[in-house]
Amino acid sequence: MPAKDCTRSRNMPQSGNGRRQRGSLFFWMAALFAAAVLSACVIVNPPPAPTPTPVPTATPTRQTVIDAVRVTEGGDPPVIGQTVRVALTLDEDSYSDRSRWQWERSDDGLTNWRNVLGARLTDSSLYAPVAADDGKYLRASVSFVDSDGAGKTALSPTVGPVVGAEIETDAVEFAFGNDPAVVSRGVRARISLPNSDYSDPGRWRWDRSDNALRGWTDVTDYDAEDSSVFIPSSLENGKYLRASVVYLDSDGAYKRGLSQTIGPVITVDTVADVVRFPAGANPPRVDTRIEVELTLSGGDYSDLGSWKWERSNDGLGKWEDITDYDAANSSRYTPTAADEGKYLRASALYSDSDGERKRALSQTIGPVVD
Structure with missing residues (x-):
């Protein structure tokens, strides 16, 4: 009887009844191969890098300068209706980028400052x-950049308390x-009181209104050298004007x-x-009267108003009002050393034959000689 082929059947899986399973070896090997392939294809990603903690940027400090x-x-003292003015004491070439002034008020001059x-x-x-x-x-502050490029804030001295002023019409x-x-x-506005009845007049303040009853707003473009004079511009056309000034009366x-x-x-x-100089204008001389x-x-013409006299350094640029002409007869003026x-x-205003208001302007004369 021939010997059994033990080598061939030694490792072959068998069914429960002892029969060999056909094709099971193929599936078994395929499963092993798939497991190996999957194991080789698994990619292990590294853990995400930690989010860096933001480093706060230091806010530059702005030095406050009090001198x-x-x-x-x-400001001594500040009075309701009277202008308070502050100014930097620094040389103009020692700072740049100056901001607008910010005004503040406080109840005690020490704490709880509020913007005005x-x-x-x-x-x-x-x-x-x-x-x-x-x-x-009150106090005021302004920001600027100094000559070293450092930002600074200049703070004014504190003034006050603000005092009231009784209105005199x-x-x-x-x-x-x-x-x-x-x-x-x-x-031009002026105080009509005798000199002995007032002192220390402040800066004149000019206001305009659409209807002369309410909505008065501060006018800012008056003469910086002489605040009693205001020259209306096209912004004031059709508007109403008034002027005020703070002073001390004879009782202080x-x-x-x-x-x-x-x-x-x-x-x-x-x-x-329509204007001529019948006397004194060729050339105008100090202490020699001129007539117009x-x-x-x-x-x-009709309704001829007062003559207004003006002077200029070059006859072309800024004209300055002259106030010391003959009040009794404004058509006359005697030049002074000034x-x-x-x-x-x-110049003078008049109404023409059609009733229209006109401004008569003379020729320019000068320069004035001694």
Whole structure:
């Protein structure tokens, strides 16, 4: 009897009845191969890198400087309605990038400083205290960059407390230019009290209104050298004007002189060929009287107003109002030493034969000689 092939059947899996399973070896080997392939294809990703902790950026500190600002006017004490002005004491070439001035008020001048609205748009170094400032303290600050590029804040001295001023409506009058008020023609206000009845007048304040009843707003473009003079611009056309000034009365009490309301401001045509100088103009001399007159016939004009005299350094640029002419007869003016080397002109308002207001403007004469 032939021997059994034990080698062939030794490792072959068998069924429960002892029979060999056909094809089971193939599936068994395939499973092993698939497991090996899957094991080889598993990619182990490294853990995500930790999110770095942000490093805070240091905020540059702005040094506060307390000795670079001075109060130049109106702060001793500040008075309701009177302008307070501050200024940097630094040389202009030692700083740059200056911001607008920020004004603040405080109840005690030490704590709880609150921003104040109302500084002038054109010159924020000026502030006129209002009723809300009564009894309060004020200060102003401004930011700038110094010559080393460091940002700094200059802080003014504290002034106050703000005091009130009783309003006087009969202490101010207009010297000229108010009847009517005309675009490009100066208006001058003055205190009408005797010199012995007042002292220490402050800066004049000009206001305009659409209807002369309410909505008064501070006018900022008056003469910086002489605040009693205001030259209406096209912004004031059709508006009403008033002026006020704070002073001390003879008893040492603060008063605020308030003018009457004038207006509405009008625009007139300027006529340059109806004026002549019959005497004293060729050339104008110090201490020699000049006279001016209209060349129109009496039937061609009416309502001739006061003559306004002006001087200029070059006869072309800025014209300055002259105030010391003959008040009794404004068509006459006697040049003084202040006019030497300057140029002069005169103007007056009148109504033409059609009833229209016109401005008669003389030729320019000068320079004035001694």
